[in-house]
Amino acid sequence: MSTRALCLAAVLAAACACKNHNVTSQQQQPRVVLHKSDGGEMAIHVELARSGPEQARGLMFRDWLAADAGMLFIFDRPQPLSFWMKNTFIPLDMIFIDADRRIVGIVENAEPRTTSSRGVPGDSLYVLEINGGLSARLGLRPGLPVEFRDIP
Secondary structure (H helix, E strand, O other): OOOHHHHHHHHHHOOOHHHHHHHHHHOOOOOOEEEEEOOEEEEEEEEEOOOOOHHOOOOOOOOOOOOOOEEEEEEEEOOEEEEOOOOOOOOOOEEEEEEOOOOEEEEEOOOOOOOOOOOOOOOOEEEEEEEEOOHHHHOOOOOOEEEEEOOO
């Protein structure tokens, strides 16, 4: 085989490997499955916010969020939690979730660019932020379960 043919074969093999890697990565993307009040469900593809800096930044400075996207904040222990929307440009719903992965409460359509503290009564271990108004459209309410998939 010529050098040129070997190079072409190597490039094609690398492209196939990258394509297969992308499929695997998409299949293993972290998701939170919301169980709707009508019995249906919706998977939200999430970015994870575990560290202090990730949690402080959250979804700030974003102009847009896909309909099936969000951010899952993961804390070390259940506790009363509150959030504010400074430098957040889009309205968000904040879904507070307990250690048993049940919805504790929801802050709907949190007003962007404010420093008002928003939270719900009770302890939460997780908070899921999604597009404003989505929780009402899905019929979410306290007590409904959520599932985590491919979240280490």
